[in-house]
Amino acid sequence: MAINDRHISSKWRRKIHEVIYEADTPAGKFFDIILLVVIIISLILVMVESVPAYGTKYADEFIIAEWIITIFFTIEYILRVISINKPTKYIFSFYGMIDLLSTIPLYLTFFFGGLNALLAVRSLRLLRVFRILKVTRYIGEADKLSKAIRSSGPKIAVFLFAVLVVSIIMGTLMYLVEGPESGFVSIPVSIYWCIVTLTTVGFGDIAPVTPLGQFLATLIMIMGYGIIAVPTGIVSAEYSQSNKENNAPQNDPEYRHVNTQNCQNCHSQKHQDGAAFCHQCGYSLDE
Structure with a gap:
């Protein structure tokens, strides 16, 4: 019993x-x-x-x-x-x-x-x-997007580091050019302004007043439009590559589609159609 x-x-x-x-x-x-x-x-x-x-x-x-x-x-x-x-x-x-x-x-x-x-x-x-x-x-597409973002991680990290370097340099220059009289009271505040301007947010709480400062601000704003496109391009390229890798095997006669079957024993996913055992722990999928 x-x-x-x-x-x-x-x-x-x-x-x-x-x-x-x-x-x-x-x-x-x-x-x-x-x-x-x-x-x-x-x-x-x-x-x-x-x-x-x-x-x-x-x-x-x-x-x-x-x-x-x-x-x-x-x-x-x-x-x-x-x-x-x-x-x-x-x-x-x-x-x-x-x-x-x-x-x-x-x-x-x-x-x-x-x-x-x-x-x-x-x-x-x-x-x-x-x-x-x-x-x-x-x-279904969430897995592909997540994979593309993970694959883009090192490239985006290098890009963000480059943006930080540019912000520090340009912020320091703006501090030297404008000074406390224009609201650039310290280098950290100037870097904050540079990051805000570079990302095209532009709060307007601080603004350059000298011709040279305005010229530098113009360069920073133009750079901002290009910077926005870089992470998008990196992730898009990885996403496109992921799609190609996922679609290529379908032309192979031995290619087998991956379904949503979930192993009851180890919780593994992405099993092939017709699979009798879990690819992770070997537990029977048909019991």
């Missing part, structure tokens, strides 16, 4: 895992749609609740709606944990942490009291905005 009970339990856990983690099945797609709708509703409630007129008038309704949504996410989180053989693989993963952050704010409010209770509750409830990150797991 015990063996039969374990078998039934295993079947239910696998069924739950299939619905929650895999989007290739009808049940999985339906669950994903429901979850996306709840996330969107939750985000709308957070934004509308911040409007004083609505937040005060419908305070009780907002609390009830938030409790319903929080309970839904709590059940989802628990099911995600219990449906995996190694729960820590999910709990300490990126999406596991995001799911936890989107679930606990309302519960944490129970532990705050005293004069600052209202402020603490309001701050904690704003953590619900992290639920928008839950959406990224359902956007």
